[in-house]
Amino acid sequence: MVTQSTAGISISVECVYQPEYSNADNMHFMFAYRITIENTSDYTAQLVSRHWDIFDSIGEHKQVDGDGIVGEQPILQPGESHQYVSGCNLKSELGYMKGYYTMIREIDGQLFQVEIPKFNLIASFRLN
Template sequence: MITQSTAGINVSVECVYQPEYSNADNMHFMFAYRITIENTSDYTAQLISRHWEIFDSIGEHKQVDGEGIVGEQPILQPGQSHQYVSGCNLKSELGYMEGYYTMMREIDGKKFNVNIPRFNLTASFRLN
């Protein structure tokens, strides 16, 4: 698990290769990731949007922007956490993702970005 903290918001990521949904002959490699967002600050914050940078070892680079996460814009009170699972497919067995969430403090409406730590997307057969 990889964790990064920004402005009292911790983001932890776990990633797993999904061989049952992958097909190397068709250049389709599927990865699932679980993200936990924990509010360790003194204020309530809402996740407004996400920005992903996705890199594939064959040289492809994608950016993905959107509202919320998996259809939600969770509000986190101090001490609360939110967890979700999503996925990413690549055309090769190696890559990585990183990005940020845009959050908004409830008390004053101020928006700020929370870093999502870079995590590797590596097919299990590539590991020694």
């Protein structure tokens, strides 16, 4: 698990290879990741959008932008957390993801970015 905090918002990521949804012969490697977003600040914040940089070891780089996360734009009171699971497929067994969430502070409407720490996407058979 990797964790990073920005502006009172802590992001933790756990990633797991999904062999049952992967097919190496077709260059399809599936990964699932669980993200926990925790508001450790003293203000309420809402997640409004996401940006992902996805790197595949075959040299591909994708950027993904969108509203919210898995169809939601959670509002987090101080001390609250939100957790979700999503996935990513690569054409190789190695890669990584990183990015940021854009959030808005309820008290003043200020937008701010929260870094999502870089996490590795590694097929379990590549680990020693």
